[in-house]
């Protein structure tokens with residue numbers, strides 16, 4: 001009986017649903033993003049439908065003021081909202097003019113995105129100052145299990161250096 005109860009507690013810890021504001025909106029945006037990918041996989045000429053999904057996704061984000069992750073944002077054309085898939089709807093080239101950078105060009109509207117290929121470059125959202133607040137929350141929730149609490153402490157020590 002004791003073993004069973006331990007197993008149950010482990011399962012509840014791993015599958016515990018944390019409170020996420022606007023969960024439904026995020027789920028819908030996730031669905032729309034994946035649907036856009038699926039349409040391009042099945043028919044690469046169906047750019048308009050993928051664009052419609054991405055436009056809807058961005059409208060939801062705009063209305064509710066939700067941040068789209070940079071990794072997703074970088075695969076969306078800012079000008080025409082089409083999904084940038086290398087070789088299908090976009091070209092990706094490395095350029096060394098001024099400084100080594102990546103050039104992603106949308107094939108529909110010819111808009112260009114440039115990303116620096118600088119070593120050790122950190123995005124604003126990945127910077128340590130922002131992580132401190134998140135880690136405080138994580139340590140509070142992980143205090144019940146000693147192992148995870150120690151690991152988060154070590155990561156905070158590494159980042160402070």
Ligand SMILES: [Zn+2]
Nearest residue numbers: 077080106109
């Ligand atoms: Zn475009």
